[in-house]
Amino acid sequence: MKANNYYIDIATHSLNKYKEELCGDKVEIFKTSDRTIIVLADGLGSGIKANILATLTTKIAGTMLKKGESIKETIDTIMKTLPVCKIRKIAYSTFGIIEIDKYNNCTIIEYDNPPIFYIRNGKIINLNKNVVMYDNKKVKFSKTVLLESDALILVSDGVIHAGVGHVLNYGWEWEHVAEYLEKQYVKTAEELNRRLIDTCNTLYEGSPGDDTTSVTIKVRTPEIIEVFTGPPENPKDDEYLVRKLMEGKGKKIVCGGTAAKIVARELDKEVKTSFDYIDLDVPPIATIDGIDLVTEGVLTLKKTIDKLEEYKVYKIKEKEISAKKDGASLLANMFLNECTHVNFLVGKAINPAHQNPDFPIEMSIKLNIVDQLISVLESIGKIVTINYI
Amino acid sequence: MVVQVCIGSACHLKGSYVVIQKLKSLIEEHNLGDFVELKSSFCLGECANGVSVKIDSQKVKTVLPKDVEKFFETEILGGLER
Secondary structure, three states: OOOOOOEEEEEEEEEOOOOOOOOOEEEEEEEOOOEEEEEEEEEOOOHHHHHHHHHHHHHHHHHHHHOOOOHHHHHHHHHHHOOOOOOOOOOOEEEEEEEEEOOOEEEEEEEOOOOOEEEEOOEEOOOOOEEEEEOOEEEEEEEEEOOOOOEEEEEOHHHHOOOEOOOEOOOOOHHHHHHHHHOOOOOOHHHHHHHHHHHHHHHOOOOOOOOEEEEEEEEEOOOEEEEEEOOOOOHHHHHHHHHHHHHOOOEEEEEOHHHHHHHHHHHOOOOEEOOOOOOOOOOOOEEOOOOOEEEOOHHHHHHHHHHHHHHHHOHHHHHHHHHOOOHHHHHHHHHHHOOOEEEEEEOOOOOHHHHOOOOOHHHOOHHHHHHHHHHHHHHOOOEEEEEEO | OEEEEEOOHHHHHHOHHHHHHHHHHHHHHOOOOOOOEEEEEOOOOOHHHOOEEEEOOOOOEEOOHHHHHHHHHHHHHHHHHO
């Protein structure tokens, strides 16, 4: 069987129960070279107690399954490890586990959580579920092979109960969530998942009655972006580097004044600069025929990193980023919404101006900035390759 | 006359935005829009001596925000008279 060339796009968002500082739902994503494991657990109760139950559940499940333990062993370990609730005298957390191998074979394991939503071509697909009993506990197993654009959405019960007793008598209900999901035509897992959670928040009128979490998995065709920054150490490599950049199949980005000049020279094109200061901290962008985005270097990259970090912490900011048109926002938006893979071509030449004591310390070495950018991109799930020249 | 102001990283930090704004308004004040074309440019190769400004094909000059008026008088007005 051929290993799949698809990209598994994953996004997760949570709402905390009204007035709670911690969420009692927890999502963990484990990626290894041949498998992706996603675990969502909903701990009994709310607040710190639920958070501990859910965290233990996701960590134990993920770690054991990743190491190849059986599901029976894993569930057994979870049940024996969870602390017993003083009030309810039980140790309890529901969970859903999704495991996807490199051939797109997908196994879904569900224990007391709302049934997973599986969408293909805008329609809900019903999976055949095998029920297996472990110590009186009903665990459901199902298997499928994922195709391109398939979406899996795993939720905590806060989603299907959204609005209960306020806007809706019975809450949103599984069937209605399913109908809603069928109608969303979006490219990224992030967008689909956010729409779902935003709708829950609206139904709860901004004060969720329960911890509310969803995780969306979407199978996507890879979208590649090539980024060239910094002149090569040896000017003899200029031609090779620009050729490599242009051979790339995806979108092309050039960051840095000198890099832009090299590209323009090798392609026999012109760098068209502008005076458009949209954000005073970000130098204006430029254009070169055949290149999708041309920006200044270190300052723009630093700002881009800040924006991506901000997005990671406060996910809501993404819309703000995509609305702005300065170099750093355009760049951050391309990274967030227009790629699954990023290939960096990084020249190692040192710019004497960056060694100036007046220059902000973290910018003195461009390679530091590139390293930071790579780590934030990886942390939001992008697959990054780097070529130093 | 074409005046290019560098907007690369080093020059940006040393104030190319201010230099551009000042030059723009000076050119307007003196009604020189038809004679002087103000442009931005990526790196002019003098990063250590920003803000880099280049007139036509002359040598790159350093123009800090505080020196813009003087530069305008001697180099731009002076240059046009020559």
